[in-house]
Amino acid sequence: MKREMMFKLNGEAVNVEVESAWTLLYLLREILELTGTKLGCGYGECGACTVIMDGQAVNACLVPVLEAEGKNVTTIEGLVQPDGQLHPLQRTFIDHGAVQCGFCTPGMIMSAKALLDENQSPTDEEIKESIAGNLCRCTGYVKIIEAVKAASGR
Amino acid sequence: MLHYDYHKPDSLKEALGLMAQYKDEAVFIAGGTDVMVQIEQRKLKPRALISLRNVVDLKRNEDTTIGAGVTLRELQKNPMIQEHFSALHDAACNLGSIQIRNVATIGGNICTAAPSADTACPLLVLDAKALLVSATGEREVDIDEFFVGPGKTVLRKGEILKEFKIRRFTENTGSVYIKHTRRAAMDLPIVGIAVRITLNRNDVKCRDALCALEPISKIMGYFEDEELKCEDARIAMGVVAPRPIRARHAEAALKGKVLSEKLIAEVSEIAVSEASPRDSVRGEAWYRSEMVKVLVKRGIMKAIERIVRPGEVVYPERLW
Ligand SMILES: Cc1cc2nc3c(=O)[nH]c(=O)nc-3n(C[C@H](O)[C@H](O)[C@H](O)COP(=O)(O)OP(=O)(O)OC[C@H]3O[C@@H](n4cnc5c(N)ncnc54)[C@H](O)[C@@H]3O)c2cc1C
Ligand code: FES
Numbered sequence: 163m164k165r166e167m168m169f170k171l172n173g174e175a176v177n178v179e180v181e182s183a184w185t186l187l188y189l190l191r192e193i194l195e196l197t198g199t200k201l202g203c204g205y206g207e208c209g210a211c212t213v214i215m216d217g218q219a220v221n222a223c224l225v226p227v228l229e230a231e232g233k234n235v236t237t238i239e240g241l242v243q244p245d246g247q248l249h250p251l252q253r254t255f256i257d258h259g260a261v262q263c264g265f266c267t268p269g270m271i272m273s274a275k276a277l278l279d280e281n282q283s284p285t286d287e288e289i290k291e292s293i294a295g296n297l298c299r300c301t302g303y304v305k306i307i308e309a310v311k312a313a314s315g316r
Numbered sequence: 317m318l319h320y321d322y323h324k325p326d327s328l329k330e331a332l333g334l335m336a337q338y339k340d341e342a343v344f345i346a347g348g349t350d351v352m353v354q355i356e357q358r359k360l361k362p363r364a365l366i367s368l369r370n371v372v373d374l375k376r377n378e379d380t381t382i383g384a385g386v387t388l389r390e391l392q393k394n395p396m397i398q399e400h401f402s403a404l405h406d407a408a409c410n411l412g413s414i415q416i417r418n419v420a421t422i423g424g425n426i427c428t429a430a431p432s433a434d435t436a437c438p439l440l441v442l443d444a445k446a447l448l449v450s451a452t453g454e455r456e457v458d459i460d461e462f463f464v465g466p467g468k469t470v471l472r473k474g475e476i477l478k479e480f481k482i483r484r485f486t487e488n489t490g491s492v493y494i495k496h497t498r499r500a501a502m503d504l505p506i507v508g509i510a511v512r513i514t515l516n517r518n519d520v521k522c523r524d525a526l527c528a529l530e531p532i533s534k535i536m537g538y539f540e541d542e543e544l545k546c547e548d549a550r551i552a553m554g555v556v557a558p559r560p561i562r563a564r565h566a567e568a569a570l571k572g573k574v575l576s577e578k579l580i581a582e583v584s585e586i587a588v589s590e591a592s593p594r595d596s597v598r599g600e601a602w603y604r605s606e607m608v609k610v611l612v613k614r615g616i617m618k619a620i621e622r623i624v625r626p627g628e629v630v631y632p633e634r635l636w
C-alpha cells in the first residue's frame with residue numbers, strides 16, 4: 163500500500179511517498195539517502211539506527227514508517243550547524259577519542275543527545291543508562307562516557 | 317520485501333471495526349518491539365497491521381488504572397508507580413534499553429506472553445486485573461488467568477487488552493522485582509522473582525540494622541524479638557515454567573507468620589518445589605532452581621527494606 167506522508171526531518175518539512183511495510187530506517191537510508199543512520203542488526207539490539215523522534219531516542223529499524231507521519235525526526239545529519247560547525251557532542255567525541263571504526267557513533271551521539279536535551283547535567287549512571295542500548299565493539303565505552311560528560315559541561 | 321496495510325485508528329471502536337473488516341486476520345501493533353522483530357525474522361507475515369499507538373483509550377495512567385498503551389518509559393518515570401507499585405517500577409527500569417522503553421508498552425509485553433516477560437511477575441504479585449474489550453463487550457480477567465503458555469493467552473481473536481486495574485495496598489506493604497541476568501542491561505532474565513509483602517508494622521527498632529553490615533541471622537533475630545509478622549504475601553516467578561507463575565504454597569507458608577531465618581529458608585525451598593525450570597542457553601535447570609532459592613529470600617528482604625525504610629536508597633545495597 164503506497165501512501166503520501168508528511169513529516170519533519172532535521173527541521174525541514176518532507177513530503178514523501180512511502181510503502182506501508184517500510185521501516186523508518188529504510189526510508190532514511192534507501193530513499194532519502196541519509197546513510198549516517200546505520201543498519202546494524204535490524205532487531206533493536208545494537209542501537210546503530212538510533213534517531214530522535216519527538217524528543218525521544220528510538221530504534222529506527224523498529225519504527226513502522228507511517229508512525230513517523232507528522233512527527234519531528236532528527237538524525238545525525240541534523241546536528242551540524244548551517245555554517246558547518248559541529249555539534250558539541252560531535253566535537254567532544256572527536257576530542258576524547260570516542261570514535262574508532264565509527265559505526266556505532268551516530269547512534270551513540272543520538273542517544274546522548276536525547277539524554278542531554280532532557281537533562282543537562284546527568285550522572286555517570288544516567289549516561290550509562292542512556293547508551294545501554296548502543297553496542298560499541300571498539301572503544302570499551304569509557305571514552306564515550308567521558309565525551310558525553312564533557313559535552314554536558316559537567 | 318513484505319507488503320502489508322497499515323492503519324492508525326484513534327479510538328478503540330475504530331480499531332475493533334478495522335479488525336472486523338479484516339475478519340480478525342490483521343495484527344495489532346503497539347510499540348512494535350515484538351511485532352517488528354517477528355516480521356523481520358519472517359515469523360509473522362501479516363496482511364495488515366492495526367496500530368494502537370494513537371488510541372487514547374489505552375493511555376490512561378492514573379491511580380489504580382494502567383492503560384495497555386502506557387510505555388515502559390512512562391512507567392519508569394512515574395513517581396506514583398515507584399511509590400505504590402515498586403515491583404512494576406523495578407521491571408520498567410530494566411526492560412530493554414531506553415530506545416526500547418520509549419515505545420514498548422506494558423500491554424504488548426503481557427500479550428506476547430513470553431515466560432520471561434518482565435512486567436508479568438510484578439503484575440502477578442500486585443493482583444492486577446486485565447480488562448479485555450471486543451466488539452461484543454468487555455470482560456475482566458485476573459492476570460493469573462490471562463497467561464496460558466508460551467505466547468498463549470486467553471485473548472480471543474480480535475480482542476484488545478484495554479488496561480490493568482490494580483488496587484492500592486494498605487500501609488506497611490512493599491514489593492520488589494528482581495531480574496537475574498548475565499549482563500547489566502539489554503538481557504532477558506535467567507530467572508525473575510517478584511515479591512509483595514504486608515507487615516503488621518513498620519516502626520521496627522532494627523531499621524538501622526538493615527543499613528549496617530550486621531549478619532542476616534542477627535537481623536532476623538531482631539525481627540523475631542520484635543514479633544514482626546508477615547500479614548499477606550505474594551511471590552511470582554518467571555522463566556521457571558511455560559508461563560510466569562505464582563508460588564502459592566510458598567505464599568501460604570509465609571502468611572500470618574512471625575519472620576525468622578528458618579521461616580524464610582523454608583519459604584524459599586517451597587518456592588523451588590513449585591518451579592519446573594528447563595535447561596536453556598541462558599541457564600540450566602539446576603542453576604535456575606538454586607537461584608529461585610536465593611532470590612525468593614532476597615526478594616522478601618528487599619520488600620521488608622522498602623516497608624521499613626520507605627523512599628530511601630538503602631545503602632550499602634545488600635545481596636541478602
Ligand atoms: C532489543 C529488545 C530488547 C528487549 N528486552 C526485553 C526485556 O528485557 N524484557 C522483556 O520482557 N521484553 C523485552 N523485549 C520484548 C519487548 O520489547 C516487550 O515484550 C515489549 O513490552 C512489547 O511491547 P510492544 O508495545 O512493543 O508490543 P508489540 O510488538 O506492539 O506487540 C506485541 C504483541 O502484543 C499484541 N498487542 C499489543 N498491544 C495489544 C493490546 N492492547 N491488545 C491486544 N493485543 C496487543 C500484538 O498484537 C503483538 O502480538 C525486548 C525486545 C527487543 C527488540
Ligand atoms: S539496527 Fe536498529 S538496533 Fe540494530
Ligand code: FES
Pocket residue numbers: 260261262263264265266267297298299300301
Ligand atoms: S567505534 Fe567501532 S563500534 Fe564503536
